[in-house]
Amino acid sequence: MDFFEFLNTAVTPYHTVSCLKSHFEANSFTNLSDKIETGKAYFVCRGASIIAFRTPKTWDDDSKFRIALAHTDFPTLKISPNPDGTSAGVNTLHTEVYGSPLYTSWLDRDLGYAGMLAYVDSDGSTLKTKLFRGEKLFRIPQLAVHLNRNVNQDGLKVNPQVDFNALWSGASESSALENEKNLFVKSLEKELPAGVRLVDFDVQLFDAQPANRGGFNDEWIYSGRLDNLSSCHAIAEAIVSAESAENDCLVACFFNNEEVGSTTREGAASNFLKSVLDSLIPNSELRTPNSLALSIDMAHAEHPNHTEKHEPNHAPLLGKGIVLKANAQKRYASDLMSSAQLRLLCEKAGIPLQVFIMRNDMPCGSTVGPTVSANLGIPTVDIGEPMLSMHSIREMMATSDHEDMIKLVKALYR
Numbered sequence: 001m002d003f004f005e006f007l008n009t010a011v012t013p014y015h016t017v018s019c020l021k022s023h024f025e026a027n028s029f030t031n032l033s034d035k036i037e038t039g040k041a042y043f044v045c046r047g048a049s050i051i052a053f054r055t056p057k058t059w060d061d062d063s064k065f066r067i068a069l070a071h072t073d074f075p076t077l078k079i080s081p082n083p084d085g086t087s088a089g090v091n092t093l094h095t096e097v098y099g100s101p102l103y104t105s106w107l108d109r110d111l112g113y114a115g116m117l118a119y120v121d122s123d124g125s126t127l128k129t130k131l132f133r134g135e136k137l138f139r140i141p142q143l144a145v146h147l148n149r150n151v152n153q154d155g156l157k158v159n160p161q162v163d164f165n166a167l168w169s170g171a172s173e174s175s176a177l178e179n180e181k182n183l184f185v186k187s188l189e190k191e192l193p194a195g196v197r198l199v200d201f202d203v204q205l206f207d208a209q210p211a212n213r214g215g216f217n218d219e220w221i222y223s224g225r226l227d228n229l230s231s232c233h234a235i236a237e238a239i240v241s242a243e244s245a246e247n248d249c250l251v252a253c254f255f256n257n258e259e260v261g262s263t264t265r266e267g268a269a270s271n272f273l274k275s276v277l278d279s280l281i282p283n284s285e286l287r288t289p290n291s292l293a294l295s296i297d298m299a300h301a302e303h304p305n306h307t308e309k310h311e312p313n314h315a316p317l318l319g320k321g322i323v324l325k326a327n328a329q330k331r332y333a334s335d336l337m338s339s340a341q342l343r344l345l346c347e348k349a350g351i352p353l354q355v356f357i358m359r360n361d362m363p364c365g366s367t368v369g370p371t372v373s374a375n376l377g378i379p380t381v382d383i384g385e386p387m388l389s390m391h392s393i394r395e396m397m398a399t400s401d402h403e404d405m406i407k408l409v410k411a412l413y414r
């Protein structure tokens, strides 16, 4: 699966899962049904999450799970259920913040819109869904410097309630007069087959600029959604190219809703992974203490203009290899034995390893790692590719780190 094509296509978690599912199907993974055979590859979806796995050639007493985890979602602005407004001769869309985007980065960008639509057929009885991606571009303009005179001295302060109404069309005379309530919803109906009725929608905005190579030697990648499409891509590449192990089960998990805490039907805190493992082998929890999970999410590279923000000796550098993330307050799942196993894995595969810890005077982020590790008892190590501008609408990372990550997950599955 081409990385750039994936970055440009996976514009919502639904699209992420759709891309992954197609990739698995094209590589002989089958949709999970009742009968699970040894030495075969399967996948199963729940909402905008997907789990793929390769069963071992034989299950024996020492069989364990080798798992890689990532998340399919990213911070965004979601279109509200009743989004329509009119102001200054323009139709606006009210949005709701999802996760923790870097607010200022959403201003003055070309914004696409996409998501999932729920509809009923003409018989009105069966609910169906349709993945869609709008073809038009919207915008959230910032105030001109002339109307916000101290912005360069004071910094730009964004109030998400006031500033995140997206401009999507010029208001016609009649729509301005009637203050038309359902203009946008009506536009979504055009995405559906004729004769069906739209019932609900889950639509979000995204950065419409395609991913680019950057740097004088093309050593970097600039794109939206690198956190965490980069990790999804690395895991997908590794499990597709792997072969069934003799006795171990290889598992790849892609969870929605990490950016909002994971406690949803399809998030990492749900019973999704546990139910899959239980369907593979009775008493799956007996296998977990000897298993290993790599929780893969992006890591903060040292910012060249703000080295003071990083812990000395623990500031990962762009292009210098995989990052092991540790935290004494256990915001990361890494512990003594899982970290030690990772170090050995990197040594064996010849992959450079860097270590990240957060400064004591700054709070530390988290990942799906602690949740999965606590709920399933699987030794888990938090790792990632170093990046800059995390949670900006446009992020950056190094190509070589991504290659190292693919190599590492392949080594886990080998």
Ligand SMILES: [Zn+2]
Pocket (backbone or CB within 6 Å): 071, 227, 228, 297, 298
């Ligand atoms: Zn992330």
